[in-house]
Amino acid sequence: MASEAPLISRLADEISRNAGILTEYLESHGLPQPSFDVDAPSHPIPETDDRLSAARRALIEATQSLHDLAVGPAETTRLFCFPEIYLLGAVQVLCHFNVPQNVPRTGDIGIPELAAKTGLSETLLARFLRMAATSHYFVEPRPGFVAHTAWSVALATDEKMRQCVWFRHAEMMPAVAKLVEAVRSYPDSHEPQRAAFAVAFGGDTFWDYKEKHPEHMVRFGQFVDAFASGHVVDSPQNIARAYPWERLEEGSLVVDVGGGLGHISVAVAKEHPNLMFQVQDFEDLAGESAELVERNGLAGRVSFAPHDFFGEQPARGAKVYLLRNILHNWSDRYCRRILKPLVEAMGPDSRIVVCDIVLPPPNTMPKTQEARIRALDLTMLSMFNAKERSLEEWQALFASVDGRLKIENVIGRPKMRMDCLIEVRLA
Numbered sequence: 001m002a003s004e005a006p007l008i009s010r011l012a013d014e015i016s017r018n019a020g021i022l023t024e025y026l027e028s029h030g031l032p033q034p035s036f037d038v039d040a041p042s043h044p045i046p047e048t049d050d051r052l053s054a055a056r057r058a059l060i061e062a063t064q065s066l067h068d069l070a071v072g073p074a075e076t077t078r079l080f081c082f083p084e085i086y087l088l089g090a091v092q093v094l095c096h097f098n099v100p101q102n103v104p105r106t107g108d109i110g111i112p113e114l115a116a117k118t119g120l121s122e123t124l125l126a127r128f129l130r131m132a133a134t135s136h137y138f139v140e141p142r143p144g145f146v147a148h149t150a151w152s153v154a155l156a157t158d159e160k161m162r163q164c165v166w167f168r169h170a171e172m173m174p175a176v177a178k179l180v181e182a183v184r185s186y187p188d189s190h191e192p193q194r195a196a197f198a199v200a201f202g203g204d205t206f207w208d209y210k211e212k213h214p215e216h217m218v219r220f221g222q223f224v225d226a227f228a229s230g231h232v233v234d235s236p237q238n239i240a241r242a243y244p245w246e247r248l249e250e251g252s253l254v255v256d257v258g259g260g261l262g263h264i265s266v267a268v269a270k271e272h273p274n275l276m277f278q279v280q281d282f283e284d285l286a287g288e289s290a291e292l293v294e295r296n297g298l299a300g301r302v303s304f305a306p307h308d309f310f311g312e313q314p315a316r317g318a319k320v321y322l323l324r325n326i327l328h329n330w331s332d333r334y335c336r337r338i339l340k341p342l343v344e345a346m347g348p349d350s351r352i353v354v355c356d357i358v359l360p361p362p363n364t365m366p367k368t369q370e371a372r373i374r375a376l377d378l379t380m381l382s383m384f385n386a387k388e389r390s391l392e393e394w395q396a397l398f399a400s401v402d403g404r405l406k407i408e409n410v411i412g413r414p415k416m417r418m419d420c421l422i423e424v425r426l427a
């Protein structure tokens with residue numbers, strides 16, 4: 001019997017097979033092939049077809065494994081995150097000095113001219129640019145000249161993309177640097193003021209710090225928006241389509257608890273004209289929320305109510321209490337304080353719909369996908385002393401609030417991308 005081919009050959013075959021599926025699809029649909037060129041599409045492989053998405057995921061997984069095997073364990077550990085932390089630093093410095101916006105979309109620009117426009121010295125600019133270019137952010141098409149790639153042009157044209165880099169650099173990296181101190185000093189703490197973020201930022205919780213620095217709140221909001229409007233997590237439109245909103249009768253009230261400006265309510269309201277929405281969040285978001293609602297022609301159907309979700313719930317007997325990306329920001333102790341007032345307000349046919357990750361058992365999905373979910377879990381730990389939860393942890397949390405709370409339905413893949421919609425009712 002022929003012995004199995006070596007792992008790196010099998011991975012190379014898998015890469016070849018899946019690359020074939022993708023190129024053939026793009027060719028046969030007259031779509032451009034992925035490329036680093038400035039005019040290349042920012043998300044070249046459509047997500048519309050399950051076979052295509054599966055081929056893309058398999059390609060990402062196999063290329064990562066093949067890369068890791070080729071580098072080998074010793075070199076991987078010696079170089080642990082080594083270029084990447086400086087890639088983050090370099091791209092953030094370039095964004096801070098408005099370098100992406102000062103590189104022409106077509107053609108190139110000399111480094112001295114770019115330095116003069118941005119206020120960075122020529123030598124520093126060249127050093128940061130050359131680091132960034134190793135990961136396809138900018139290219140040096142001829143010595144001393146810089147041009148855009150499809151990667152860097154997004155930084156030039158989309159402020160929200162720049163905030164993705166900013167958030168990792170300005171808030172996430174300092175918190176990660178304090179993880180050991182936080183975990184040693186406050187093991188298993190439930191308190192956001194004991195999280196690594198607070199250790200890094202003078203004792204302020206994530207939200208206290210935002211209140212003191214409103215410009216950080218604006219940037220964080222743009223980061224969240226960019227993160228949610230791409231193909232990584234679920235967009236508001238996705239949530240509008242994945243949940244069976246059409247089952248709710250005419251005029252039913254949906255309460256969007258901690259709904260921010262109300263992006264989710266607006267998206268659902270647009271697709272489901274029979275429903276009414278109340279967005280609850282801090283009072284200082286009221287004006288901006290009203291503008292969003294007005295812009296979308298939804299005044300009268302989507303309203304804003306200032307409300308602290310730890311207090312008594314004013315909207316009694318709503319059909320749905322929606323909590324999107326709320327509970328994963330809080331430890332169980334605080335989640336119980338958020339959920340209890342909802343249970344007290346629920347009527348017999350009310351539902352709580354939680355939109356958050358349901359952690360998969362280990363090794364049940366491709367490692368590159370699982371890594372993102374595990375990283376989000378540790379983000380919740382670092383920022384808030386909170387967590388993403390497995391199905392068992394969700395069940396235990398609801399049971400600890402009220403023995404009658406039962407998970408009725410979990411809507412996950414393929415309707416949802418990363419989060420799930422967990423529907424909970426009173427049994």
Ligand SMILES: C[S@@+](CC[C@H](N)C(=O)[O-])C[C@H]1O[C@@H](n2cnc3c(N)ncnc32)[C@H](O)[C@@H]1O
Pocket residue numbers: 207257258259260261263264280281282307308309310323324325326329
């Ligand atoms: C991660 S954001 C999620 C926003 C929205 N649900 C979404 O999915 O876009 C968390 C939200 O909780 C709000 N929040 C935090 N503490 C709150 C509290 N005590 N009462 C009401 N809202 C709160 C924040 O202002 C923020 O809008």
